[in-house]
Amino acid sequence: MRVAYNEQMTELADTLGEMAGLAGAAMEKATQALLQADLGLAEQVIGEHEKITELSVIAEERAFALLALQAPVAGDLRSVVSGIQIVSDIDRMGALALHVAKITRRRHPNHVLPEEVNGYFAEMGRIAVALGAGAKEVLETRDPERAAKMHEEDDAMDDLHRHLFSVLMDREWKHGVAAAVDVTLLGRFYERFADHTVEVARRVIFLVTGKMPVEPSNESDDLTTYPEL
Amino acid sequence: MRVAYNEQMTELADTLGEMAGLAGAAMEKATQALLQADLGLAEQVIGEHEKITELSVIAEERAFALLALQAPVAGDLRSVVSGIQIVSDIDRMGALALHVAKITRRRHPNHVLPEEVNGYFAEMGRIAVALGAGAKEVLETRDPERAAKMHEEDDAMDDLHRHLFSVLMDREWKHGVAAAVDVTLLGRFYERFADHTVEVARRVIFLVTGKMPVEPSNESDDLTTYPEL
Numbered sequence: 392m393r394v395a396y397n398e399q400m401t402e403l404a405d406t407l408g409e410m411a412g413l414a415g416a417a418m419e420k421a422t423q424a425l426l427q428a429d430l431g432l433a434e435q436v437i438g439e440h441e442k443i444t445e446l447s448v449i450a451e452e453r454a455f456a457l458l459a460l461q462a463p464v465a466g467d468l469r470s471v472v473s474g475i476q477i478v479s480d481i482d483r484m485g486a487l488a489l490h491v492a493k494i495t496r497r498r499h500p501n502h503v504l505p506e507e508v509n510g511y512f513a514e515m516g517r518i519a520v521a522l523g524a525g526a527k528e529v530l531e532t533r534d535p536e537r538a539a540k541m542h543e544e545d546d547a548m549d550d551l552h553r554h555l556f557s558v559l560m561d562r563e564w565k566h567g568v569a570a571a572v573d574v575t576l577l578g579r580f581y582e583r584f585a586d587h588t589v590e591v592a593r594r595v596i597f598l599v600t601g602k603m604p605v606e607p608s609n610e611s612d613d614l615t616t617y618p619e620l
Numbered sequence: 621m622r623v624a625y626n627e628q629m630t631e632l633a634d635t636l637g638e639m640a641g642l643a644g645a646a647m648e649k650a651t652q653a654l655l656q657a658d659l660g661l662a663e664q665v666i667g668e669h670e671k672i673t674e675l676s677v678i679a680e681e682r683a684f685a686l687l688a689l690q691a692p693v694a695g696d697l698r699s700v701v702s703g704i705q706i707v708s709d710i711d712r713m714g715a716l717a718l719h720v721a722k723i724t725r726r727r728h729p730n731h732v733l734p735e736e737v738n739g740y741f742a743e744m745g746r747i748a749v750a751l752g753a754g755a756k757e758v759l760e761t762r763d764p765e766r767a768a769k770m771h772e773e774d775d776a777m778d779d780l781h782r783h784l785f786s787v788l789m790d791r792e793w794k795h796g797v798a799a800a801v802d803v804t805l806l807g808r809f810y811e812r813f814a815d816h817t818v819e820v821a822r823r824v825i826f827l828v829t830g831k832m833p834v835e836p837s838n839e840s841d842d843l844t845t846y847p848e849l
Binding site: 564 | 680688693694697698701788789793797798800804805
């Protein structure tokens with residue numbers, strides 16, 4: 392029973408790690424597509440998205456089978472339940488990368504971004520990809536210290552997002568409302584992607600230690616980056 | 621065993637229904653606060669948000685206890701697992717209502733919305749509240765036909781969101797970029813609130829019928845409302 396549980400749990404964890412890897416890769420390509428108005432790359436992200444959705448279904452089925460066949464308790468049960476919740480977070484990460492790719496495709500052959508904000512998105516993309524890699528690593532190693540450190544990278548994302556808003560809100564913004572709408576939504580997609588990676592990390596901390604880190608889940612999206620006028 | 625399962629499952633379902641009721645009420649008040657620049661009402665939504673978070677924790681604990689003590693299988697197991705996923709959706713609904721209230725507070729004593737788009741938000745708010753009530757009803761009755769109908773109201777939300785973008789993108793928009801950023805984010809919050817109610821409905825259909833309705837979960841947020849330029 393115990394051997395079977397361990398084997399199945401490892402399979403579930405591997406699937407989650409693979410999903411996180413795909414979501415991170417999708418965000419990396421989507422960012423490159425966005426920055427370079429690269430239609431082929433955007434199409435690739437859109438075409439590959441299905442894979443993440445398929446793995447979500449597989450991961451949920453694995454978790455379900457584990458509960459049905461092994462009836463785990465205590466820490467083992469916590470691991471499976473956390474796994475189910477983590478599926479949703481990674482699924483959203485994939486959807487957010489997909490959004491970036493779709494906006495890129497919709498505006499092609501134009502660039503979505505005014506050159507003035509390219510640097511922000513290059514950096515937000517870099518952090519998002521690092522956080523995606525962090526989520527994958529934490530799922531594989533279950534290292535709570537590594538998980539706790541992801542907060543710092545998320546703070547860097549929030550800082551960038553805040554600065555981005557100040558650029559947008561500046562009277563000097565001369566790229567019009569349509570570009571501002573795109574930039575607003577894109578900024579939100581990157582910020583939410585980062586939030587979900589941190590949520591994965593928090594759930595891993597919970598499943599290892601049995602304690603949820605202090606910050607309640609909503610506060611990962613508490614609009615602290617939202618502009619003052 | 622069976623009696624205990626039924627009792628505990630009823631408690632879990634009641635908690636989820638209560639959460640959906642609170643999230644719907646929060647969105648109703650937040651919309652009124654937004655439309656009338658009512659700081660007191662916005663503060664009330666912000667102050668009451670904690671209650672939804674607390675119920676999330678209780679619902680998750682109830683689901684966990686059910687799994688640990690009853691080791692349900694088949695349809696019963698599906699109900700509990702769906703319950704865990706529904707907690708996340710309702711939690712987000714509450715967070716989105718909170719966001720509306722916080723933007724209202726941040727801009728007070730100014731109105732967030734240019735008068736031109738008040739009507740859109742009044743209607744988006746009405747639909748969001750109806751969908752929240754639908755989610756509550758579906759959680760309580762487990763009626764898959766009622767659940768399936770929620771799609772129509774969500775379509776109406778998507779239509780409004782699409783129109784809102786066309787107002788924003790119109791060259792005649794004369795309220796500046798800052799107001800456009802607020803309207804963009806607010807529109808997204810209402811649309812996502814509606815998406816989560818539909819996701820709750822889909823999960824109830826799944827737990828009753830054992831089959832997930834055709835539309836994959838991501839498509840509830842597939843940017844179909846996103847503006848062409």
